[in-house]
Amino acid sequence: MSPRYNKILVFLLTLIFLGSWELLSRKGVLPTFFFSSPLRILKSAQWLFEHGLWNDIRVSLIEFVLGMSLAVTVGVLLGWGLGWYITLGAVVEPFITVMNAAPRVALLPLLILWLGIGIESKIAAVFLGAFFPIVFTVMKGVRTMENSLLELARSFGANDLQLFTTIAIPSTVPYIMAGLQIAVGRGLVGVVIGELLAAQAGIGYMMARASASFQTDKMFVGLILLAGFGYFLTEVIKMIEKKFESWRV
Amino acid sequence: MRLSGENLSALEDINYKVDSGKFVCVIGPSGCGKSTLLKVLAGLQNPSAGRVLLDGEPLQKSDRNKAMVFQSASLLPWRTVLRNVTYGLEIQGFSVRDAEKIADGFIDLVGLSGFEKSYPRELSGGMQQRVNLARALVTNPKLLLMDEPFANLDPQLRNFMQAEVERIWEQTRQTTLFITHLIDEAIFLADEIVVLTARPGRIKKIVAVDLPRPRKVEIRKAPEFHALQDMLSELMDDEFQKTIYQQSQRKNQ
Numbered sequence: 001m002s003p004r005y006n007k008i009l010v011f012l013l014t015l016i017f018l019g020s021w022e023l024l025s026r027k028g029v030l031p032t033f034f035f036s037s038p039l040r041i042l043k044s045a046q047w048l049f050e051h052g053l054w055n056d057i058r059v060s061l062i063e064f065v066l067g068m069s070l071a072v073t074v075g076v077l078l079g080w081g082l083g084w085y086i087t088l089g090a091v092v093e094p095f096i097t098v099m100n101a102a103p104r105v106a107l108l109p110l111l112i113l114w115l116g117i118g119i120e121s122k123i124a125a126v127f128l129g130a131f132f133p134i135v136f137t138v139m140k141g142v143r144t145m146e147n148s149l150l151e152l153a154r155s156f157g158a159n160d161l162q163l164f165t166t167i168a169i170p171s172t173v174p175y176i177m178a179g180l181q182i183a184v185g186r187g188l189v190g191v192v193i194g195e196l197l198a199a200q201a202g203i204g205y206m207m208a209r210a211s212a213s214f215q216t217d218k219m220f221v222g223l224i225l226l227a228g229f230g231y232f233l234t235e236v237i238k239m240i241e242k243k244f245e246s247w248r249v
Numbered sequence: 250m251r252l253s254g255e256n257l258s259a260l261e262d263i264n265y266k267v268d269s270g271k272f273v274c275v276i277g278p279s280g281c282g283k284s285t286l287l288k289v290l291a292g293l294q295n296p297s298a299g300r301v302l303l304d305g306e307p308l309q310k311s312d313r314n315k316a317m318v319f320q321s322a323s324l325l326p327w328r329t330v331l332r333n334v335t336y337g338l339e340i341q342g343f344s345v346r347d348a349e350k351i352a353d354g355f356i357d358l359v360g361l362s363g364f365e366k367s368y369p370r371e372l373s374g375g376m377q378q379r380v381n382l383a384r385a386l387v388t389n390p391k392l393l394l395m396d397e398p399f400a401n402l403d404p405q406l407r408n409f410m411q412a413e414v415e416r417i418w419e420q421t422r423q424t425t426l427f428i429t430h431l432i433d434e435a436i437f438l439a440d441e442i443v444v445l446t447a448r449p450g451r452i453k454k455i456v457a458v459d460l461p462r463p464r465k466v467e468i469r470k471a472p473e474f475h476a477l478q479d480m481l482s483e484l485m486d487d488e489f490q491k492t493i494y495q496q497s498q499r500k501n502q
Contacts, residue, residue: 151291
């Protein structure tokens with residue numbers, strides 16, 4: 001089957017799904033109180049955009065972008081360091097493993113206690129989600145560096161700094177992209193849970209308020225926004241990842 | 250010079266002087282330590298005893314007077330052909346611009362003009378080895394080391410690349426140490442062939458090759474070529490038997 005044909009099929013299926021959802025809710029089979037309906041969600045989205053949803057999106061985006069930037073910067077640098085200095089890596093790795101395995105969501109109440117209900121606690125939540133997969137993959141990338149390339153550099157008399165900049169850094173790029181792929185999803189979870197728990201603005205905060213007043217339509221708007229954003233980011237990263245795949249040795 | 254580890258000497262009593270401007274081939278049975286020898290010369294490995302002198306000076310790990318052509322092309326996949334060729338120069342402190350100027354002529358020399366902007370993945374195995382060769386030549390090393398660079402190519406292409414190496418060498422006259430396990434490759438390329446024994450590798454014999462240069466493919470049909478081939482085959486057969494014997498002994502231990 002051609003990809004184009006697949007796309008048409010996906011489109012049709014979506015239409016059928018939305019159509020039957022709308023129909024079933026109008027017939028009263030699906031109570032709108034619980035399940036809303038596509039048109040009600042659309043109307044609610046319109047109302048929300050006119051009443052401050054842009055601000056929620058802006059706040060969530062800022063939290064996400066700042067948290068991710070921090071996670072990528074610290075994660076990549078630390079990953080390089082831990083991969084390069086083998087002893088240091090061996091000492092620190094167990095701690096990272098434990099932190100990675102622990103349900104970091106459990107830390108959120110603490111983060112809110114430490115950093116307040118503003119964006120700082122949410123940035124920290126994104127960071128905690130995204131940081132570990134990046135450190136892990138980058139560290140692995142440096143460790144599994146192709147020996148023949150290191151020998152090549154050494155045969156020309158390269159010093160350690162040259163080995164690091166000309167071989168280690170470029171050969172970890174595909175690993176950074178692979179780590180980023182996982183990190184994006186985790187970071188998004190961090191934003192939403194942080195905002196659901198305690199916040200002053202944001203998509204998660206909007207959903208929490210809607211939930212408290214049984215406004216199902218609004219909750220669906222938030223859900224769709226988040227899903228769409230996550231999908232978009234994953235696709236973008238996949239595209240970049242593909243570009244760097246040939247850098248794998 | 251000697252090299253050993255875990256009670257197993259790889260090489261012993263290798264005492265040999267490569268004359269400047271000569272093409273020397275080292276042949277020996279597999280596992281005799283040929284590649285180890287080259288790694289020591291390239292400064293990638295330290296000998297457990299002995300030393301390597303280059304122009305009378307002890308060879309340093311960071312010595313920039315030697316360059317190596319690797320068995321696997323070992324190209325950097327994120328660099329173009331041009332930037333792969335300039336890599337050694339960049340390591341040795343040249344600016345990218347200067348390095349590219351120098352590299353230009355060498356890309357021409359190995360027959361890769363027009364492929365400067367290609368990436369390694371777009372090249373065939375033979376072309377990748379040309380990049381590998383140019384990358385070493387461009388640094389104008391006092392000693393050029395080649396580690397079975399055509400071992401992974403099919404026989405026709407290998408013969409062709411040998412002729413290319415001969416053609417290029419006629420122009421550069423770089424002092425070269427070429428490792429191989431193929432007798433005909435050694436005869437075709439070398440001024441002098443060093444035959445190593447089975448492990449631990451020692452120098453069994455040094456054979457001069459007096460075939461006239463420049464050499465063309467037809468030289469393989471010359472009687473002198475065949476005479477050398479027979480002589481070397483006999484030497485190698487002895488060592489091959491020993492290798493087989495050693496391996497069976499090791500298994501029985």
